[in-house]
Amino acid sequence: MNTVTIVLLVILVILIGVLIALYFFGKKAQKKQEEQQAQIEATKQTVSMLVIDKKRLPLKESGLPQMVIDQTPKLMRRSKLPIVKAKVGPKISILIADEKVFDLIPVKKEIKAEVSGLYIVGVRGIRGSLEAPPKKKKGFFKRLFNKEEKK
Numbered sequence: 794m795n796t797v798t799i800v801l802l803v804i805l806v807i808l809i810g811v812l813i814a815l816y817f818f819g820k821k822a823q824k825k826q827e828e829q830q831a832q833i834e835a836t837k838q839t840v841s842m843l844v845i846d847k848k849r850l851p852l853k854e855s856g857l858p859q860m861v862i863d864q865t866p867k868l869m870r871r872s873k874l875p876i877v878k879a880k881v882g883p884k885i886s887i888l889i890a891d892e893k894v895f896d897l898i899p900v901k902k903e904i905k906a907e908v909s910g911l912y913i914v915g916v917r918g919i920r921g922s923l924e925a926p927p928k929k930k931k932g933f934f935k936r937l938f939n940k941e942e943k944k
Contacts, residue, residue: 798922837909841919843878844900845891849873861911877913879906888913897923
């Protein structure tokens with residue numbers, strides 16, 4: 794066997810090993826995520842609140858307690874989170890919204906939200922239904938690739 798085939802076989806073996814490792818890490822992460830979701834579902838409460846402001850902010854600028862910032866993984870500290878500032882009862886709270894729910898939350902309106910700790914899981918309107926925000930206009934390349942997928 795020449796050296797080219799040996800090098801290709803070594804690369805193939807390494808790739809197969811990496812794929813197997815990714816498979817098991819993915820299964821482990823999925824199981825962990827399912828446990829966390831079950832815990833969130835078990836502890837959620839329905840609360841009425843007046844939304845003051847909502848933004849996507851880095852964790853350091855969000856105004857969350859220092860204990861929460863210290864507990865987050867280092868990789869997540871740099872990413873922007875959907876932060877909602879709301880008046881819950883007599884006090885103003887800073888909450889983290891779920892990505893699916895963040896766009897539905899209206900600003901300067903009263904809502905009923907399903908909250909689990911500092912995390913907003915679901916939203917309903919108190920007076921009527923919530924309006925979905927207008928869809929963003931697609932860019933040139935997204936429209937171009939979408940046309941190719943339809944063919």
